[in-house]
Amino acid sequence: MIKRLPNYLTILRILLVPIFVALFYWGGEARTCAATAVFAIAAITDWADGYLARRYQGVSPFGTFLDPVADKIMVVTALILIASSQEMPPVLAGILISVIVGREITVSALREWMAELGERKKVAVSWLGKAKATTQMLAILFLVYREALWGVSARIIGIGLLVIAAIMTLWSMLGYLQAAWPSLMASGADLDKDG
Template sequence: MWNLPNLLTLLRIILIPVFVVVFYIDAPWAAYAAAAVFGIAALTDWLDGYLARRWAQTSPLGAFLDPVADKLMVAVALVVLLQADPRLLLALPVMVIIGREITVSALREWMAEIGARATVAVSQLGKVKTTLQMISIALLTLRESMLGAWVYPLGLVLLYVAALLTLWSMVVYLSAAWPCLSGAQSTYKNDMS
């Protein structure tokens, strides 16, 4: 159960409060350290899945922990970034991304309950979206870095692209699940009467 892929996923969860603490340290190096912590966490997201498949070490615990770790990491980082820069320009993609994660998680849970989980399995589009989210969050974390004034705007643009892909992938998931959703609605009403 505690194989290397699962330990990497657990490390990602442990790095979430580390990221938050480092982000709020008032020191010139803090933005770089926070971006590095987030970058390490993002790399474990790729590495744990790769190793689990490569070494045939997939497990129910890993299947549960991996998406939880991903969603926690992204949601916490986005909330922290929004608190540091509370403008509508940042609030819109943050709202879309977190809202989509809640919606798709609920959809997957419901589809699993009716035995149709494969209908809303993770797609390549979701992986591209996740990659863009991770890069954008790392860039936004750098804030006013010595790398130049282009870093934050680039992170914001990438976050908007990720938000658009997020909406697109949510529509794809909802479309795939629609036959079950539309049929289950009348069944649910009949069960309640």
């Protein structure tokens, strides 16, 4: 049972998405607290499912596939909602969200390609990728919450953290591309020879 728990947590994270969306648009202070709490639960399950899978040897092909998908669905949904609600200046939101989503697409495609080459380990999640994910989750929490904390606008804290996350996003993407570059160039050369 405990070996399956990581998969259940991943599925829970996906099921929380429509609840998060509904609460986000509910309105008022209750919306702020409830939507923030749901996103926080999703963020905790993201950490917990990975920890439990490693701790109790519960890593499975299903979980390996679904975990990053669940993460991206929740994060991208939250970023779209934040942009649509004008929690941030539209131009800034457009730039930051395009960078973050564009990186996710690029790195996902890169990992898929490297897996085909049998070299997926070269683009395994790095410490910088984990730090980026944590910063991004915190930024979203502050942007969803919106209320003042310790006399400081949560919105301003969230925007600042999202800028940092976007910079880390580009930095980590460049690291993955650098690690994969020799394999990508060799594969291109091989394909040219075959053609």
